Every structure is written in C-alpha cells, then in structure tokens.
Amino acid sequence: MTERATPRWLDVLWLIFLGGLALIPPVAELHKQLILLIIGISQLLETQFVRRAGKPGPAMAVLIKIVLATVLINHTGDPAAINSGYYPIYYLPVMTAAMYFGPVGTLLWTLAASVAYSSYLYQANLHFTITANSLSELLMRVLFFFFVAMTVNRFVMQYRVQVRRYQALSETLTEANRNLKLAQDEARRAERLAALGQLSAGLAHEIRNPLGVIKGSAEILTQKLDDANPLAKELAGYIYTEVNRVSALVSRFLDFARPSQLDLGAHDLATVVERCLKTVSEQGACKKASIKRDYASGLPPVMLDRDLCDQVFTNLFMNACEAMGEEGGDLRVRLRASDETTEARSVVVEVEDSGPGVPPEMKEQIFNPFVTTKKSGVGLGLAIVSKIVDAHGGSLKLVSEPGHGACFRVTFPAAADTEKGAKN
Numbered sequence: 001m002t003e004r005a006t007p008r009w010l011d012v013l014w015l016i017f018l019g020g021l022a023l024i025p026p027v028a029e030l031h032k033q034l035i036l037l038i039i040g041i042s043q044l045l046e047t048q049f050v051r052r053a054g055k056p057g058p059a060m061a062v063l064i065k066i067v068l069a070t071v072l073i074n075h076t077g078d079p080a081a082i083n084s085g086y087y088p089i090y091y092l093p094v095m096t097a098a099m100y101f102g103p104v105g106t107l108l109w110t111l112a113a114s115v116a117y118s119s120y121l122y123q124a125n126l127h128f129t130i131t132a133n134s135l136s137e138l139l140m141r142v143l144f145f146f147f148v149a150m151t152v153n154r155f156v157m158q159y160r161v162q163v164r165r166y167q168a169l170s171e172t173l174t175e176a177n178r179n180l181k182l183a184q185d186e187a188r189r190a191e192r193l194a195a196l197g198q199l200s201a202g203l204a205h206e207i208r209n210p211l212g213v214i215k216g217s218a219e220i221l222t223q224k225l226d227d228a229n230p231l232a233k234e235l236a237g238y239i240y241t242e243v244n245r246v247s248a249l250v251s252r253f254l255d256f257a258r259p260s261q262l263d264l265g266a267h268d269l270a271t272v273v274e275r276c277l278k279t280v281s282e283q284g285a286c287k288k289a290s291i292k293r294d295y296a297s298g299l300p301p302v303m304l305d306r307d308l309c310d311q312v313f314t315n316l317f318m319n320a321c322e323a324m325g326e327e328g329g330d331l332r333v334r335l336r337a338s339d340e341t342t343e344a345r346s347v348v349v350e351v352e353d354s355g356p357g358v359p360p361e362m363k364e365q366i367f368n369p370f371v372t373t374k375k376s377g378v379g380l381g382l383a384i385v386s387k388i389v390d391a392h393g394g395s396l397k398l399v400s401e402p403g404h405g406a407c408f409r410v411t412f413p414a415a416a417d418t419e420k421g422a423k424n
Contacts (some may be wrong), residue, residue: 014040014043014092015040015043015044018036018039018040018043019040021036021086021089022036031075032072032075032076035068035071035072035075036072038068039065039068039069039072039089039092042061042064042065042068043092046061046096049061050100058100058101061096061100062093062096062097062100062109063093063112065092065093065096066090066093066109066112066113066116069089069090069092069093069113069116069117070116070117070119072084072086072089073086073087073089073090073117073120074120082117082118082120082121082138087117087141090113090114090116090117090145091145091148093109093113094109094110094113094145094148094149094152095148095149095152097109097110097113097149098148098149098150098152098153098156099152099153099156101153102153102157103150103153103157106149106150106153107146107149107150109149110145110146110149113145114142114145114146117141117142117145118138118142121138185364189367189368192368207246207250208247208250211243211246211247211250214239214243215240215243215244215247218236218237218239218240218243219240221236221239222236222237222240262304262305262308262391262392263305263306263307264303264304264305265303265304265305265306266301266302266303266415267301267302267303267304267306267309268299268301268302269299269301269302269304269335269347269349269412270295270299270335272304272306272309272310272313273313273333273335273349275310276310276313276314276317277291277313277317277333279310279314280314280317280318280321285317285318285321285322286317286320286321286331287328288324288326288327288328289320289321289324289328289329289330289331289353290328290329290330290331291331291333292330292331292332292333293333293334294332294333294334294335294336295334295335296335296336296337299335299336299337299347300337300345300347300414300415301414301415302347302412302413302414302415303392303412303413303414303415304392304412305388305392308388308391308392309388309392311384311385311388312385312388312389312410313349313351313410315381315382315384315385316351316385316408316410317331317351318381319381319382319406320351320352320353320355320406321353323353323355323356323405323406324353324354324355325355329353329354329355329405330353330354331351331352331353331354332350332351332352332353333349333350333351333352334348334349334350334352335347335348335349336348336350338411345413345414346394346411346412346413346414347411347412347414348409348410348411349409349410349411349412350399350407350408350409350410351407351408351410352400352405352406352407352408353405353406353407354405355405355406356405357400357401357404357405357406358398358400358406363398366382366398367382367383367385367386367396367398368383382396389410389412392412392413393412393413394410394411394412394413395409395410395411396408396409396410396411397409397411
C-alpha cells in the first residue's frame, strides 16, 4: 500500500458524476439523495481521513465506499437490487483500491466489491427466475469491475515508478549541484592561494635581503658596544631578536609560497603519526593532554614525503593542544580506512581535541592564509598543511560541529593507488 497517486481534479469529476446520478429519477427519493451526499462528502474528506487514520486508513476508505455503494444499490433496485441501474457506483471503491494498493490488493478489494454486488442474487431469486442471460449480464458487469480496476492500477503503478524515477533524478541533480558548488569553491580557493603565494614569494625575497643587513648590523653593534652603554646594548639586542622573529616569519611565507617538491616513499602512516606525537610530547606542548589512540589494523602503506608529513601532523597536534589550553583535555587520534565507496583506497587520520571548537563563521575560511583563531599567530599553519596535503593528492577537512571541539580529517591515497595513478 502506498500514498494515493491521483490529482485532486479527479475528485471534482467524481462529484460531477455523483451530481448527475442525483438528478436521475427518482429525484425525490430521500434515501438516494442522502447516500449520494454521504458518498460525495467521503470523497472530499478522504485524504484527511486516510492521513489521520494511519496505516489502516486506505482499507477503511475502500470499505466505507463498498458499504455506501451497496446501500445505494439496495435503495434504487426495483423490484430487486441486482437490477439497479446504479451498479456503476461500485467503480468508485474499485478505482479507489487501485489507486492505493498494488495489483494483489486491488484484486482482493475488487473481489470484495463484486461479492457485495452479487449478494443481491438471493433477493432477485425471490422475485423472479434467474435466467442464463441475466447471469451472463451479471458476470459481464463483475468482469468489467476487474477490468477497470486492473487498468487503473496499471497506470497508477507506472505513475509511481515515474515519480520515484524523477525523485531519484532530482536527488542526483541536487547532489551534483552540491558537488559542483564545492568544486567551484575549491577552485576559487586554489586561485586565491596561487595568487597569494606568488605575492608572498615576491615580498619574502624582497624583505629577506634588508633583514640580513639589519641583523648583521645589530650583531656588529652589539659587539662594539661596551657595558658603559647598557641601554644601547639592550636596544641592539631587541633589534637582533625581532629581526630573527621576522626572518622566521619570512621563512614561513616562503614555505607557503614555494612549490612542494615531494620525495615520496611508501610509509606506514601509524609510524609517522606516532613519531609526530612523540615530538610534540617532548616539546611539552601536550603535557596536560590525554592522548587516546584508535588505530585500525591492516591499513595499507601510503606514498608520502616523510619530512613534509611530519610538518603536517606536528602542526595539527600543536594546534589541538593549544586549543585545549592549560587545563588540558582529550586528544583523540584515529586511523582507519576510508569508508567512501570508490575504487581508490585511502587512509584517513582524524585529529580531534576537546577544546571549544571552530566558530561556524570561520569554518569555511580556516584553511585560508592569515586566518587564525589564536590571539597571537599569523594564520599560515593550516594553509601550509592544506597545501602539503593537496600536493600528496589527499584532502584536509574540518568535520566537527561547533561547540564539540575541532576534528581535522586528513585523507591520503594508498601507496598502490598512488603508484598506479602516477604510471597512468
């Protein structure tokens, strides 16, 4: 049983049909007019009735129409109900069953309507002798019930198939539009990053040369000054320290701007992740964090540049620990095979912290340069991480919900698939 697959204008046609029956003599027959009125009201309110009645609603609607049709036949038959010219009223429950049910259900309800109509044979036998011709006419009427029911049911079933097909096509188009929009966003982001990378490279090279001169001058000035001028010596030290800081920042600009030269090799991703966790722990960044590991077994090796991927995971672990603050929290690291239904295999690393998470308004911009949630920071860390992962043919996504901590998902293609793609 499925939802009725007919337009509302068909109910209007049924009402016109019932109105025509009401105008056929005997017009003054009160019982006839009352029954036709009830049938018309039930037809108009059928949709609401079925919706409120729930699962048994369609069966109850068909049953009510069979009862009303039988009562109408009983009041319009003279001298026997089987001879009533109103017998086509049984098409109403028959067609309703064809609209709600499948072929088997339609046949059963049509059989019920036929039995209800044929039950008046007993009454007819009391008034006159039933001949072979009258039985043939009755059989023809019953067969037409089944003919109409199965014809309507066939068109209804085809209609439902077309509706499901159009719904599937609509869902496919919606998904394609969503993927296209994501691809367009990624393309625009890549264009912005490329333009920004070229600008950063030019500025970094231009800034590095005067920085070298300032740094050398500060070193010489520090050596020339004696303890008799402590203020000048302190200021020279400030110059030297700040120049080193700016030089480190310029180096990060160059890391972001220069093309990634990958030295690929097949590596176990769990080993790489463990080495980065050890490095972060030795630096004391995650000393108050509880590290929880969930590594799947049997994962394929991954083709990656070990040094660059050390930078990727070290940066993600440092960010997670800094996000949780001095009170610490849970740092969850999960390794598993990708659950995407594609031919290419891939390995997924999820780094999740128990911090405050990323604000919704920054979720789409978190991988752009100079975007950061920290009070201090340039905002190049995740941009560099994203650039390195993209160079490996992988993906980096923020998959967590706001207020539940940040979860970064890094996906790398498996070694066999990477080598196969390189050969092609």
